[in-house]
Amino acid sequence: MSSELNRLTIAEASAKLHKREISALELTRSCLERITALEPRLNAFITVSEKEASEQAVEADRRIAAGNAPALCGIPLGIKDIYNTRGVRTTCASRILENFISPYDATAIAKLREDGAVFVGKANMDEFAMGSSTENSAFGPTKNPYDLERVSGGSSGGSAAAVAAHQCLGALGTDTGGSIREPASFCGVVGIKPTYSRVSRFGVIAYASSLDQVGPFTKTVRDAAIMLRTLAGVDRLDSTCSARPVPDYEKALSGDVKGLRIGVPKEYFIDGMAPEVESAVRAALKQYQSLGASVHEISLPHASYAIAAYYLIATAEASANLARYDGIRYGLRVDAEDHNALYDMTRAQGFGTEVKRRIMLGTFALSAGYYDAYYLKAQKVRTLIRRDFERAFESCDVTVTPVAPTTAFRIGEKMDDPLTMYLSDIFTISVNLAGLPGMSIPCGYDGNGLPIGMQLIGSPFSEETILRAGDAYERSGAFTRREPAI
Numbered sequence: 261m262s263s264e265l266n267r268l269t270i271a272e273a274s275a276k277l278h279k280r281e282i283s284a285l286e287l288t289r290s291c292l293e294r295i296t297a298l299e300p301r302l303n304a305f306i307t308v309s310e311k312e313a314s315e316q317a318v319e320a321d322r323r324i325a326a327g328n329a330p331a332l333c334g335i336p337l338g339i340k341d342i343y344n345t346r347g348v349r350t351t352c353a354s355r356i357l358e359n360f361i362s363p364y365d366a367t368a369i370a371k372l373r374e375d376g377a378v379f380v381g382k383a384n385m386d387e388f389a390m391g392s393s394t395e396n397s398a399f400g401p402t403k404n405p406y407d408l409e410r411v412s413g414g415s416s417g418g419s420a421a422a423v424a425a426h427q428c429l430g431a432l433g434t435d436t437g438g439s440i441r442e443p444a445s446f447c448g449v450v451g452i453k454p455t456y457s458r459v460s461r462f463g464v465i466a467y468a469s470s471l472d473q474v475g476p477f478t479k480t481v482r483d484a485a486i487m488l489r490t491l492a493g494v495d496r497l498d499s500t501c502s503a504r505p506v507p508d509y510e511k512a513l514s515g516d517v518k519g520l521r522i523g524v525p526k527e528y529f530i531d532g533m534a535p536e537v538e539s540a541v542r543a544a545l546k547q548y549q550s551l552g553a554s555v556h557e558i559s560l561p562h563a564s565y566a567i568a569a570y571y572l573i574a575t576a577e578a579s580a581n582l583a584r585y586d587g588i589r590y591g592l593r594v595d596a597e598d599h600n601a602l603y604d605m606t607r608a609q610g611f612g613t614e615v616k617r618r619i620m621l622g623t624f625a626l627s628a629g630y631y632d633a634y635y636l637k638a639q640k641v642r643t644l645i646r647r648d649f650e651r652a653f654e655s656c657d658v659t660v661t662p663v664a665p666t667t668a669f670r671i672g673e674k675m676d677d678p679l680t681m682y683l684s685d686i687f688t689i690s691v692n693l694a695g696l697p698g699m700s701i702p703c704g705y706d707g708n709g710l711p712i713g714m715q716l717i718g719s720p721f722s723e724e725t726i727l728r729a730g731d732a733y734e735r736s737g738a739f740t741r742r743e744p745a746i
């Protein structure tokens with residue numbers, strides 16, 4: 261029995277823990293055993309924290325015994341290696357931070373710690389969250405638990421694969437252009453990117469600060485609501501974080517979508533999309549209609565400019581954010597004759613190819629003479645994209661779209677062609693540009709048995725609505741989860 265505890269959802273495990281039917285220590289051990297068994301093949305983790313996790317679990321059992329412990333007390337979670345985690349190696353999947361031990365906790369980590377959650381390890385990702393497949397990790401790619409020759413998605417691919425393969429009950433990711441939703445879709449789990457500013461980013465290694473957002477991966481929508489309730493809320497350490505009160509997201513899960521108006525953007529059903537992805541999402545829309553929701557077509561006319569705008573804004577911000585890795589303050593230092601050579605050599609050896617490509621692109625987009633033509637223009641396009649959504653949400657409560665045009669692709673398939681790789685995020689990127697909440701939930705499998713996800717997008721701070729809609733679909737029984745082959 262104890263070897264199967266890792267298969268529980270957070271809600272199930274929490275109920276058993278509080279009834280003292282199981283202990284946090286046995287639950288944690290079953291996850292750690294699963295990690296040991298699968299890691300050589302899956303590569304979902306960069307660092308496994310066996311000792312710390314066991315200590316946290318013992319402490320959680322003490323708290324639960326004392327009564328009144330929070331829902332996440334004793335729940336084993338995976339943490340994307342982009343979160344500063346006190347006393348634990350935090351690499352961002354880069355050689356430049358390979359041996360960096362963080363002296364402090366990100367706010368998201370501090371909040372989970374306060375609730376008594378257990379951290380089993382630091383999950384693999386694309387270097388500095390740049391990518392859609394984890395193939396840009398300095399520690400090698402995370403494999404897809406449904407097919408070890410395929411990618412897990414990215415950049416938070418380790419977190420998604422770890423949850424799908426039951427190495428932990430939930431995980432933290434970050435999403436700048438799709439990095440929670442795309443891997444959630446590829447691995448058949450739930451992933452939510454909250455509204456920009458809903459969750460503090462303090463202590464999350466910055467990629468593109470006007471786009472980055474923190475969010476959870478879970479097996480169910482209910483579990484996502486439970487994690488988000490802990491994560492969301494004001495933080496005096498992050499001035500971009502909203503002071504809006506945090507609703508009890510779990511309470512919003514009424515199971516009822518009668519009268520919900522679903523908009524389906526016509527621009528999101530494009531040529532080149534896998535037919536099985538389209539038919540799975542269309543079938544889910546039918547299911548929503550049978551549950552009493554209405555479905556109508558909407559238009560997001562500037563959707564086709566999203567990728568171009570994103571890759572100017574994201575790279576521009578990244579080029580500034582990554583200037584701090586200079587061999588002086590953090591991480592790797594390659595000694596050289598003078599300071600300039602030290603900077604150059606450290607960055608040349610510390611950063612991978614994709615990170616260098618983006619620093620160069622971003623520096624170019626911001627340079628004198630090009631700023632107006634590229635960066636400023638991209639910001640204007642961003643406003644148009646946001647207005648498209650504002651207009652759309654006058655006539656609908658949520659929009660439903662595919663998450664990605666395909667299911668998980670083969671490892672190596674897109675590595676020689678960055679532009680094709682960038683297209684993986686064609687349906688998710690606009691949501692970050694507009695600052696909206698978006699969630700990926702599983703809705704089917706393709707002919708190879710690979711998971712397909714659908715995306716629910718809401719207006720700012722409408723997390724309750726998209727969680728309610730996702731949960732209602734999940735409960736309706738239209739979709740039955742299949743366990744991964746691994």
Ligand code: GLN
Pocket residue numbers: 389390391392414415434435436437438439440467574685
């Ligand atoms: N794949 C996109 C990129 O490479 C998004 C990554 C992310 O959301 N962190 O930038």
